[in-house]
Amino acid sequence: MSTKPIFPGSTLGIIGINRNGGALISCAKKAGFNVGVYVDRAQPNITKMADFTLDGAYNDKEKLMQFGEACDAIIYQTPNIDSSVLRYLGQYAAIPQGINGLEIVQDRLMERAFLDQVNINIAPYVTVIGLDDVYQSIDSIGYPALLKPIQRGIGEQSMIIRRQSDITRAAEFIDTGTYLLESWIEHTHEYTMTAAVSGDDLQIFPVAELNYDDDRQLISAAAPAEVNDDMATEMRRIVKSVAASLQYTGVFSINFYVTSTGTLYVKNIELGLTSIANVYDSTTNVNQYEEQIRAVVGMPIHNITNLQSGLLMVVRNYQSRAIQRQWLLKDNWQFRFFNDVDGNDPQALLGFVWVTGEEDLQALQEQVDNTEVWNTKPAEPTTDEQADQGQSETNE
Template sequence: MSFVYPRSYIGIIGGGQNGWNLAVAAHKLGFWVNILVQNVNDLAAKAADQVIVGSIDDVNLLRRLAAGSQIVLYASEHVSVNAITEAQIAAKLPQGTELLTITQDRYLEKAFLEAHNINIPPYAMVVSLDDIRNVIDSIGYPCVLKPIQKGLTNQSHYLLEEPDDLRKLASRMADGSYILESWISDVKQYSIMVSKDRSGYVQAFPALETIYRDGDFHGAIAHQKNDPEVMDEIKRVAVQIADNIHYQGLLGVTFLETKSGLLFVNRIYPGTYQAADLYASVTNFSQYELHLRALSEWPVPNLWFRQEGALIALPASLEPQVFAQIQKRANWQFTFWPVVQQDGHYEPVLGEATIVASDYQSLVELLSGTELW
């Protein structure tokens, strides 16, 4: 791979909100954008210069995308590693496939983390109700059952809070392999992004506190009130993960912190992660530009918090309240997608709002004054 100059074509596999943001950032850097999306009406197609429509796992379409691009990157973590390998486009894919391979398979991801002595919640691999019965005492209630392969539509997540839930599961559990994992409640959640360039140089960016509601990403906060020892440990672990995976560009790591201060890695994300959209407002660099810089052999800047800030996902179900805030909040930065998005969400989202403040207390007051937080 060599330096990618402005007015070169960047190929993007996958669309949605992530593909759209990457295409917008690519244009800012002077690149042209080829994109492979599954639907001609995909949000990301509206930001591309050339659009290929079809399955992101179609080997011939992947070859066509690569043929017209100087480098190729994936905007979806669900693109098939087998398809990429069969398409023989590795020479144009600086991210590589190891990161995808690890993160697409929950068992491989946990095995990788265990092999590097990184704390994760207790878990077991299961394929039947009998397997669950045999291990559930060691896992404990509550626990959650997740399919090993991420993105499978015929397998669901099941929260087991008491023995009776196991009985109810008998008629609902589809065939396949699962991870049974301890459900850790009442935790603080964090995310951090880590870049790596072709030489292997790793940079960890500021950690963000993240909030989820009913399984959906709700928001993120950037502030200086977190325990410095916890932040240092998050950075140390994230760098350790990055050092031991062959990849280029960005990866994200999410963490859970219990009330007793115990820190667990929750999961690894290949490429960009929604919470880090906040970087653009609190550090002056977007995560999408950082990702493209690392993949294109451009130098990647160090980041630090220039101001306190928060990001809120704007659910479509609250559209009247969201539109009311537009008329009231002169200093909020709004981003609305041209198409309402459901990628990665149970509930469709309209876009995002970013709020910045000079200090943490002022930020809290701004957030508490809205129905959206």
């Protein structure tokens, strides 16, 4: 990790972006940096604020070299960039976030070994390489179980095994390499704790509670969540332990499960910026983008203060008409919409809504529930639409 300060007027490169990348670019520009972006496919709606953009494959060494030589330092917004790409770029520019932490979180087996090493409670797991291993291991893991590839990355898939008959379907799922078979933790609550770290300097955002639908799509994040003192203390201990051992600089999050008996499990570590942590845009005095820039350029991390309670609501395509009505009505709601949404996908991410005010979280949730925007499901496709979708999938 680089300890050399990066001053305004320098060029900060960003590689590996998603829709949150626009907010990161804007924050870096506001801080006085020139910004270059490297993407593997054109995303002009996100990168238009950057000073320059390079489109190229992540294995195109000539373009990567061109990008590295044009930057003073390079950061990643999401952990989906292979660590070998950053090692190569490190020949030409500083990589202030470091690479060690990225290599750990990209490999589920390494991540779990790391969590074991720092005395953190995780779900039981075994490694498997074929169906025979799954059959032999499932009794020790129990049902339901999750089958996941060891390597994290874009486009990866996981499979849930609820009963023995499901294992036969894993024949198509398991391709080559090593997989992780992990117990599914039945839980009553899910939380995230986000922090920013730079050396010995650590600042922790208020804990956020997450709400998912039956398909495991995020509905909302609420902060600051109400957890008992003992659990909050343990969450903070875990965050501090990870920050002290991961050799990483910047913003990261730890996701938690809590069972009905109050047992706390760590689900995973996420490096970089997340959609969930957008809840702090309107609830704390500093957001994740500002803390990320401060950490990676060598500034002191800003002390975090909670200002108000708030909900971050995720808006999807099928909710567009309903949310437009609230856009005209709600004076305590803030909106961010994306203009590159796939209009044919009802589940595509349309934007975010921040619901804040003087009320507590329960009152804010009741306000949201009364609108019924998030209480309805997308309409089932007609026969013709189903046929079109099937034809499209066949053509692809």
